[in-house]
Amino acid sequence: MATETNEPKEKSLNFLEEIIEESIAKGNTRVQTRFPPEPNGYLHIGHAKSICINFGLAKKYGGKCNLRFDDTNPVKEDVEYVDAIKRDIKWLGFDWAIERYASDYFDQLYDWAVALIGKGLAYVDDQTQEQIRENRGTISVPGTVSPWRNRSVEENLDLFMRMKNGEFADGAKVLRAKIDMAHTNMLFRDPIMYRILHTEHHRTGNKWCIYPMYDYAHGESDSIEQITHSICTLEFDVHRPLYDWFIQSLEIFPSHQYEFARLNLTYTMMSKRKLLKLVQENAVMGWDDPRMPTICALRRKGYTPASVRAFAEMVGVAKRDNIIDLSKLEYCVREDLNKIADRRMAVLNPLRVVITNYDAQKTELFSAVNNPENEAAGTHQIPFSQVIYIERDDFMEEPPKKFFRLCPGGEVRLRYAYLIKCEEVVKDAAGNITELRCTYDPMSGSGSSSDGRRVKGVIHWVSAKDAVEAEVRLFNPLFTKENPDDVAEGQSWEDNLNPDSMVQITGYLEPSLRETPIGQAVQFERVGYFCPDLESTPEHLIFNRTVTLKDSWAKINK
């Protein structure tokens, strides 16, 4: 009886899940991943994808995901970033098995370097940075061997120890792996393992003046933590052979690296280095400026963690370069907010309306549902009086044929309140509309009308004397270029900055909006989703636009 078509369709696996399931099939049932940020900046939506992948995979296969800070370069790193990163991961809804730092492994890493020297696989090089660069060759021409490459094990051991002891200045010497200066993979041309940096480290202080490079530290850290699946982005693909080389040379736990394509979003800059520059040059208000793609900025704008997770799920995981429509992210946010956000009325571009046959002294309260999609959300009261504001866009003196809202002689429903009819348009000397004079149907309060007529147009409004004035910020993409990361040579991001990325206006809000908690988005009817800003106070409300509604009425104008 049960037909095949009714069977729930099995969700297909992404390539990482396939790799894991294959290894499980071979008997390797343990799954251990890690999320390894460098604490040199704030996490952004691209990291959110990586977090969802790493924590998601671990959860799906009954494994664990570690948080490991890749803090091998003290000149760029800071505890400020460590704290922010932890906060953002938690906000996204994930928790790590253990928290580690590459710097926890500095002693072990040093011992392993000594072992590699002992095996004749590493040597101390006295060449200058420039000489090393020149002798590395290029992509098509082989490198040149260092004159120091054949030092004895004893001499290397002695020199490396003295490097550690602080006998040499920054840049005087480096420790290099001895591999192949003619290798087609540039990373195999005797990669640098340690450099001298007389810099205080945010965790180890002044204990070390030599610091391991990424290639030497990362795989080993994975190995120490017995990571089974070390997942990173595509640009690390060329590093994998070196990752394997160190692990094999050291004969330690064989972690493996797998690469996926990083997330790109239209009109969004994703390069951490460039984002830092935006902050440093005050092009934005800070890392959590609502125009930034950082997780803390999304939080400030009122995005929900669930919507970001849904987005990560929706974009999938693959190995080809991609650029995802920003509309996809916004869809995920709206989808979530549609279900949970309360509706409120707010007028952002006010037009004064006087209801001539309504008692000037009177105030009525109308009951409005908080969320038509969720009855349990309840209702709230909205004051109504003789003078109200409506949206300027909701009135047209000469309406096109399919315009359903207010026009001279026309009638609309004020949401939750009366039907009103426009009797007169008041203009100033310059011909600008300054006020509408309308009459209302006293019998139309509960959704009915005195004679059973119905109108097609329903508009939002606020009572002028009860309205709360608030700063409302409308955010648009920071960049006009579809892919701002991809700037031409010699061109800077400034050329692509959108001058209208932030528009600040004064809005008139219904009084209940005073009680909206910071960071919680509500829907302003027909306008979009907004949430109170961090800097909002009861005396001075600031609302940020979270995301717009689908703007289907705009096309009626064109």
Place this chain on the structure above:
RNA sequence: UGAGCUAUGGUGUAACGGUAACACAGCAGAUUUUGGUUCUGUCGUUCCCGGUUCGAAUCCGGGUAGCUCAACCA
């Protein structure tokens, strides 16, 4: 001009030799106390050329295009 990675609708992601699917965007319509939400319909010669096969997005050969790599960054 070396090596590696990747090619499926406007954008993403599936299909694992058997009639190319899902989502977003777009377009059209229905419902609606907001034109939102919800619902329905619609949109493709799988980068190219050749081969294997009854049958190819999938396998093989050869092209082409895009991306990555020449920090004492990660």
